[in-house]
Amino acid sequence: MRYYSTNRQVPEVSYEDAIFNGLPDDNGLYMPDHIPKLSAEFFENIGDMKLHDIAYEVASQFIGEEIPEADLRRIVEETLSFELPVVEVEDKVYSLELYHGPTCAFKDVGARFLARCLSYFSAKSDKKSTILVATSGDTGAAVGSGFFGVENIDVIILYPKGKISKIQEQQLTTFGQNIQALEVRGTFDDCQKMVKDAFLNKELKEKYNLTSANSINMARLIPQSFYYFWTYALLKDQGDLVVSVPSGNFGNLTAGLLAQKMGLPVKQFVASTNVNDIVPSYLTTGEFTPRPSTSTISNAMDVGNPSNFYRMKEVFGSSWEAMKEGVKGYAYDDKQTAETVKQVYQATDYLLDPHGAVGYLGLKEYMKDHKGSVGVFLETAHPAKFGDVVEPIIQQPVEMPERLAEFAKRTKVATEIDATQEELIKILEKA
């Protein structure tokens, strides 16, 4: 498989180059040169297949010969070393719980796969690289955990000061060793821009062998498609599948669209956002208008310039009409989100986190007029990660999984910097 840039100003590259480059030099995004179709036989048997076998089949379509079968099977198994339960919340409404990994958010899936792919190629060539990653909360922890102790790879995490939850901050500032945290005086968009600008600076990129672990990296996207197949395998006999994806940078949704293009029978995708509704507005108006992000209680989705939008465009052949058919978009404010957490908890005993609640709302809105389908929303983080938001809503303590409680006990180590390129360069020089 070859990967092209959505801006089409640079040559196609291998999977290895695509994941080490992260971002193509023309500031586009890598996309596979064709989207492989899985066989009819695969879909006939999928109900009897194990998660790891499904995931391997999907991964091998994108990676081809570049990673031999035995290594790719190992990478897939190590990536998904935890469960992905699909839990019934109400009749025909299911939660795909993606938070059973080490940092309690779905980003573990992409980060663990990326870390293992990079480390596979690094071991072969013995090259050293530095991962730069901007985080709105959960990515930093997942990437830190995925790369912790990995040889030849240093990680620098940029996060917006005061704009992530306490436990998220504890997670990403307490790894030590090859993982460094930068507390940036600015927003997530500032952090993302600093990382992007560093990659666009050719000299800097080469000098420090910079690589990106953000959701723009293809190796983050590919494994996120696994769980759409898995969900289908579990629910396929229950009706037309509708999937609602609580979205920020739209990596998760894009991975779902790729799965659908590979032949996965998803009837409808729903893009659910908080008030940072750039994509839902695009679907309504045809105008893509990025703007500074607004802080919300679903902070991992506070994104004002969703980077995977250009990949979504590619999937739909740049047609707005096609995209608005393929994806329905809905946006919700904090009040609606909080009320939903409360109501669903009272009615069903199921505790949503604020991101999952946004996904639930979008799913229900679509399903109102589409009876007979079976709906799934992605539960992207454990509610205890957002205890400071969730506890006052349900007026009860939220039990913290042991692995989260561990992070809370450690000591924060972060370097505070201004949101400028000069400051970031100073850090790189010291590293």
Ligand SMILES: *Cc1c(COP(=O)(O)O)cnc(C)c1O
């Ligand atoms: C990152 C994140 C999202 C948004 O995912 P995208 O792929 O960026 O759209 C949603 N929920 C949680 C908990 C997240 O960490």
